[in-house]
Amino acid sequence: MGRGSEIESARVLAARTRNGLTGRSLMLHGVRGVGKTVLLRALQHELDRRGWLTVAVEAQRDPDARALARQQLERGLLAGARRLASRSERLSDTLASALSTLTSFSLSVGAGVTLGANLQPARGRADTGVLELDLVELVEDLAPALRDAGTGLAVFVDEIQDLEASTLTALLAVQHQAAQQGWPFSVFGAGLPSVPAVLSEARSYAERQFEYRSIDRLGADDATEAFAGPARTAGASFTPEALTLLVDASGGYPYFVQELGFQAWQLAPGPDLITDDDARLAASAGIDALDAGFFRARWERATRAEQRFMRAMAADHDAPSLLTDLVERLRKRKPSDLSVARRDLISKGLIYASARAELAFTAPHMASYINRRHGEG
Ligand SMILES: Nc1ncnc2c1ncn2[C@@H]1O[C@H](COP(=O)(O)OP(=O)(O)OP(=O)(O)O)[C@@H](O)[C@H]1O
Ligand SMILES: [Mg+2]
Incomplete structure (x- = not known):
C-alpha cells in the first residue's frame, strides 16, 4: 500500500522498452522494515508479467559472497530463460542464439547447467570467466530476442549495499554500457540508506544510472489502511480511536504495523470489533514483542x-x-x-x-x- 508511484515507474520503463527506448530503473533505499523487499518483489512481478526475463539476487556478507552472488545470477538467468523459451512455441533464431550464449555464460560463471541438448554453448561468447565481460556479451546477445519480444532483462538485487564489490561493479558497468547501446537491461536494487553512497563509490556514474527512491514510513492514511484493510477482509473493524492509537504507536513503519496488527488481532476478545482498550493492550504487547524479537536480535x-x-x-x-x-x-x-x-x-x-x-x-x-x-x- 502507498507505493503506487514506484510501481508506476516500472510500468513506464516497460512501456518505453516496448517502444524501443531505454529508461532508468529504481534504486530503493531506507531503514529496516519500511517495506523495501516487498516493493522490490512487486516491481519484479510487474516486469515478470509483462514477459521480461527477471532475476532476483539477495546479496549477503559471507566469505563466499562472490561465488554465491554469481551462482544466484546464473541460476536466475537460466530459470528466466527457461520460462522465456517455454512461452515461445518454436525457438526463434535470435532466441536460440541468445540461449546458447547463456549456456556458455553459465559454463564460465557458474556451475554450467545446460538449457537443452540441442543448445550448444556459443563458441567465443561470454566464456572468459570475467563476469563483466561475459555479462556484456550475454546482454548483447540477448538484446535482439528481447527486443523482438518488446521486453528486457532485469536483475533485482536486495540488500545491494552488501553485494560483493566485483559483482556490483560488473552490474553497474554492464548497465552503463547497455544504456549507451540501447540494450534492454536494467538493474533494480534495494538496501539501506547508505546505498546511494555505496554505489557512487563503486562507480562514479552510478549516480546518474538510477532513479533513487528513499522509502520512508507510511503516511497516516496508508498506515491507517494497513491496519484497517486486512481487518476489513476478515470482516472486522477498529473504533476510530483504536486506529489512531495503533497508527501512532507504529510510527508508520510497516514492520511495526504488522506486529501491532497481529497483537490487536490476538488480544481482541470479540470477533468483529477492536476497541480502544484492545488497541492500548496491543500497543504495549506489540512493543514487548518487538523488544524481545526485532530489537533484541540486533542488540545481541x-x-x-x-x-x-x-x-x-x-x-x-x-x-x-x-x-x-x-x-x-x-x-x-x-x-x-x-x-x-x-x-x-x-x-x-x-x-x-x-x-x-x-x-x-x-x-x-x-x-x-x-x-x-x-x-x-
Ligand atoms: N506498503 C506496505 N504496507 C503495509 N505493510 C507493508 C508494506 N510494505 C511492507 N509491509 C510489511 O512490512 C514488513 C517489512 O517489509 P520488508 O521486509 O519489505 O521491509 P524491508 O525494508 O525490506 O526491511 P529490511 O531492511 O529489514 O530488509 C513486512 O512484514 C511487510 O509485509
Ligand atoms: Mg528487506
Whole structure:
C-alpha cells in the first residue's frame, strides 16, 4: 500500500522498452522494515508479467559472497530463460542464439547447467570467466530476442549495499554500457540508506544510472489502511480511536504495523470489533514483542564493545550521532580510536554512515529500545 508511484515507474520503463527506448530503473533505499523487499518483489512481478526475463539476487556478507552472488545470477538467468523459451512455441533464431550464449555464460560463471541438448554453448561468447565481460556479451546477445519480444532483462538485487564489490561493479558497468547501446537491461536494487553512497563509490556514474527512491514510513492514511484493510477482509473493524492509537504507536513503519496488527488481532476478545482498550493492550504487547524479537536480535548481534558504542549513540535518541560526540562519550582521544567498532557495526548492518562523520541506526527506534532496555544504571 502507498507505493503506487514506484510501481508506476516500472510500468513506464516497460512501456518505453516496448517502444524501443531505454529508461532508468529504481534504486530503493531506507531503514529496516519500511517495506523495501516487498516493493522490490512487486516491481519484479510487474516486469515478470509483462514477459521480461527477471532475476532476483539477495546479496549477503559471507566469505563466499562472490561465488554465491554469481551462482544466484546464473541460476536466475537460466530459470528466466527457461520460462522465456517455454512461452515461445518454436525457438526463434535470435532466441536460440541468445540461449546458447547463456549456456556458455553459465559454463564460465557458474556451475554450467545446460538449457537443452540441442543448445550448444556459443563458441567465443561470454566464456572468459570475467563476469563483466561475459555479462556484456550475454546482454548483447540477448538484446535482439528481447527486443523482438518488446521486453528486457532485469536483475533485482536486495540488500545491494552488501553485494560483493566485483559483482556490483560488473552490474553497474554492464548497465552503463547497455544504456549507451540501447540494450534492454536494467538493474533494480534495494538496501539501506547508505546505498546511494555505496554505489557512487563503486562507480562514479552510478549516480546518474538510477532513479533513487528513499522509502520512508507510511503516511497516516496508508498506515491507517494497513491496519484497517486486512481487518476489513476478515470482516472486522477498529473504533476510530483504536486506529489512531495503533497508527501512532507504529510510527508508520510497516514492520511495526504488522506486529501491532497481529497483537490487536490476538488480544481482541470479540470477533468483529477492536476497541480502544484492545488497541492500548496491543500497543504495549506489540512493543514487548518487538523488544524481545526485532530489537533484541540486533542488540545481541553486537559484541560488548559494540554495544557500548551503540549505547553512546542512543544518547542522541533517534537523531544521527556525530563521531566527535561519540569520541567524547566513550572517552576516546580521536575518531580513529572508534574505527574498528564503527566498521564492524556497519558490516553487521546495525548502523550506517548517514553523512560524513555521522552515524545512525539502521533500525527505526533502535535508540529508544536501547535506552529503555539497556540504559546505564
Ligand atoms: N506498503 C506496505 N504496507 C503495509 N505493510 C507493508 C508494506 N510494505 C511492507 N509491509 C510489511 O512490512 C514488513 C517489512 O517489509 P520488508 O521486509 O519489505 O521491509 P524491508 O525494508 O525490506 O526491511 P529490511 O531492511 O529489514 O530488509 C513486512 O512484514 C511487510 O509485509
Ligand atoms: Mg528487506
